[in-house]
Amino acid sequence: MIYLLIGMKSKTAPAPRGRPRAFDPDAALDRAMHVFWDKGYEGASLSDLTRAMRINRPSLYAAFGNKEQLFGKVLDRYMDGPIAFFGKALAAPKARGVIEEIFLGTARMSDDPTIPAGCLLVQGALACGEASVRKEVAARRAAAEVALYRRLQRAKREGDLPKNADPAELAHYVMTVVRGMAVQSAGGASRDQLRRVGQIALRAWPTR
Amino acid sequence: MIYLLIGMKSKTAPAPRGRPRAFDPDAALDRAMHVFWDKGYEGASLSDLTRAMRINRPSLYAAFGNKEQLFGKVLDRYMDGPIAFFGKALAAPKARGVIEEIFLGTARMSDDPTIPAGCLLVQGALACGEASVRKEVAARRAAAEVALYRRLQRAKREGDLPKNADPAELAHYVMTVVRGMAVQSAGGASRDQLRRVGQIALRAWPTR
DNA sequence: TTAATTATATATCGATAGGTATAAAACTCG
DNA sequence: CGAGTTTTATACCTATCGATATATAATTAA
Numbered sequence: 001m002i003y004l005l006i007g008m009k010s011k012t013a014p015a016p017r018g019r020p021r022a023f024d025p026d027a028a029l030d031r032a033m034h035v036f037w038d039k040g041y042e043g044a045s046l047s048d049l050t051r052a053m054r055i056n057r058p059s060l061y062a063a064f065g066n067k068e069q070l071f072g073k074v075l076d077r078y079m080d081g082p083i084a085f086f087g088k089a090l091a092a093p094k095a096r097g098v099i100e101e102i103f104l105g106t107a108r109m110s111d112d113p114t115i116p117a118g119c120l121l122v123q124g125a126l127a128c129g130e131a132s133v134r135k136e137v138a139a140r141r142a143a144a145e146v147a148l149y150r151r152l153q154r155a156k157r158e159g160d161l162p163k164n165a166d167p168a169e170l171a172h173y174v175m176t177v178v179r180g181m182a183v184q185s186a187g188g189a190s191r192d193q194l195r196r197v198g199q200i201a202l203r204a205w206p207t208r
Numbered sequence: 209m210i211y212l213l214i215g216m217k218s219k220t221a222p223a224p225r226g227r228p229r230a231f232d233p234d235a236a237l238d239r240a241m242h243v244f245w246d247k248g249y250e251g252a253s254l255s256d257l258t259r260a261m262r263i264n265r266p267s268l269y270a271a272f273g274n275k276e277q278l279f280g281k282v283l284d285r286y287m288d289g290p291i292a293f294f295g296k297a298l299a300a301p302k303a304r305g306v307i308e309e310i311f312l313g314t315a316r317m318s319d320d321p322t323i324p325a326g327c328l329l330v331q332g333a334l335a336c337g338e339a340s341v342r343k344e345v346a347a348r349r350a351a352a353e354v355a356l357y358r359r360l361q362r363a364k365r366e367g368d369l370p371k372n373a374d375p376a377e378l379a380h381y382v383m384t385v386v387r388g389m390a391v392q393s394a395g396g397a398s399r400d401q402l403r404r405v406g407q408i409a410l411r412a413w414p415t416r
Numbered sequence: 417t418t419a420a421t422t423a424t425a426t427a428t429c430g431a432t433a434g435g436t437a438t439a440a441a442a443c444t445c446g
Numbered sequence: 447c448g449a450g451t452t453t454t455a456t457a458c459c460t461a462t463c464g465a466t467a468t469a470t471a472a473t474t475a476a
Contacts, residue, residue: 018452019442042250043337046434056455057435063453067434118334126394127331129251138395172392172401173408180388184380186334187346193380200381204411226422227472254464264425265465271423275464 025063026077028053033074033081037116041071041125041133068133071124075140078120082109090147095155096205099174102148103198106181111191118186122179145175165206177201233271234285236261241282241289245324249279249333249341276341279332283348286328290317298355303363304413307382310356311406314389319399326394330387353383373414385409 031052035044046067050057064070085108089101110117121141128134152167161167181194239260243252254275258265272278293316297309318325329349336342360375369375389402 015444016452017444017450019454021453022442038335039337040248040250040335042248043335045337045432047432048337058437058456059454061435122391123335126326126334126391127246127248127251129247129253129256141391141395166404169401169404169408172397173405176385176388176392176405177409178388179391180384180386183330183334183349183387183391184384187349189380193377196374196377197381197384200377200412201385201409202412204408223474224422225420225474227424227474229423230472253462255462266426266467267424269465 021059021063023053023055023059028055028060028063029070029074029077030081032070033078033120034116036071036074036124037118037120040123041128041130068130071133072136075120075124075136079140082115083119083121085109086144087147090151095152095160096202098148098151098155099202099205100198102174102178103181103201104195106178107191107194107198110181110185110189110194117188119179119182122182123186141175141179145171148174162206162208170206173204174201229267229271231261231263231267236263236268236271237278237282237285238289240278241286241328242324244279244282244332245326245328248331249336249338276338279341280344283328283332283344287348290323291327291329293317294352295355298359303360303368304410306356306359306363307410307413308406310382310386311389311409312403314386315399315402315406318389318393318397318402325396327387327390330390331394349383349387353379356382370414370416378414381412382409 031054032044032049035048035052038044039048046057046060049067049070050060053060055063060070064073083105085105086102089098089105092098092101109115109119121137121144125133125137149167149171152161152165152170155161156165156167161170177197181189181197184197185194239262240252240257243256243260246252247256254265254268257275257278258268261268263271268278272281291313293313294310297306297313300306300309317323317327329345329352333341333345357375357379360369360373360378363369364373364375369378385405389397389405392405393402
């Protein structure tokens with residue numbers, strides 16, 4: 001930003017000064033994500049992480065802070081990556097379509113062989129010795145529910161939900177099912193099984 | 209048993225030989241359960257455990273084996289204690305009543321101030337560095353689902369479910385909701401919230 | 417009372433946890 | 447080139463992990 005205003009000569013950032021980084025931070029984050037996803041925050045040791053990320057400890061600390069901060073950056077990337085479908089689902093025109101997409105997207109995830117089963121926000125640190133980490137994931141889970149809640153409030157305003165429908169309750173219900181699907185997926189449930197769970201869960205959706 | 213046949217003098221077991229144990233193993237297991245429940249298998253250190261159980265390390269190892277075996281015994285006690293309601297629910301006369309009791313029991317648990325939030329079978333070791341522990345809890349979750357599945361099969365035979373109902377799918381759905389409720393509870397959901405989730409989830413139940 | 421047995425308490429084990437000090441390597445700037 | 451800067455690699459730090467060796471205390475059996 002600043003050098004654009006001062007320099008006025010080139011539009012690109014100046015070449016970095018010291019020895020160039022030999023790894024791609026985003027790729028390293030993806031690898032770290034898999035480890036946390038697979039083993040949970042506490043189950044993922046620094047040795048596990050550096051081996052998977054293919055960097056050594058000082059590089060990890062220089063680039064990402066410490067283990068907890070690394071986990072935070074991994075969570076950021078998780079929201080924008082594997083579960084980006086959630087935000088997109090909220091853009092569906094009808095509330096029922098939103099829910100269908102959320103259930104379908106969740107079921108689809110559990111079938112992707114390139115990622116671990118389940119949901120990082122659930123198995124990452126549901127119970128955890130380090131309270132701050134537990135809080136962090138709980139807050140992100142809560143944020144997702146609030147986003148859905150707002151979307152359902154809008155739906156109600158738009159007459160897309162019955163008058164007596166309660167957006168908060170419905171959002172809580174949908175997120176309960178989604179998180180249950182994550183647990184089931186971690187236990188080995190197939191995509192088809194989860195899709196059928198989604199179909200059944202949809203039968204509880206209010207009709208006008 | 210045997211001393212009853214041989215001794216014939218007293219009906220009680222012979223007094224144990226050495227120094228008597230100074231703690232109640234079941235009470236110690238209950239305290240260990242709370243620690244595992246709260247922090248997860250890996251988050252619970254031996255120091256956490258012995259402090260809560262009010263015994264020292266050698267006593268723990270002598271009485272319960274090692275950490276993993278202790279966790280196994282805690283799981284046994286968990287099944288017969290906090291979630292005994294599940295087995296009882298299966299005895300309800302009608303399938304719908306079974307499900308209602310399961311949802312209600314789950315919601316009730318999350319309100320009991322004497323126990324941690326959530327479900328030990330979920331947060332104990334959903335993701336875990338030690339694969340054997342993860343497998344152990346997954347197997348116990350699967351066992352609960354199978355028990356419900358059998359109960360629903362019986363319901364179908366008894367005409368208590370529609371002809372086209374699939375007991376396996378329904379059991380999977382119910383257990384998905386139950387586990388989702390456990391995650392929500394660990395995130396701070398109240399009993400009332402969970403009861404309403406159960407009510408909504410019940411709307412998906414097939415009617416004849 | 418003595419021997420045998422079992423539990424308790426303390427102190428400690430090797431291994432591994434997360435985290436860093438240090439110095440060599442690879443780059444830019446002047 | 448050489449000075450300054452940042453990353454990399456190795457080696458190492460302290461704290462804690464799960465687990466035990468050792469010795470003492472408390473009990474029963476003889």
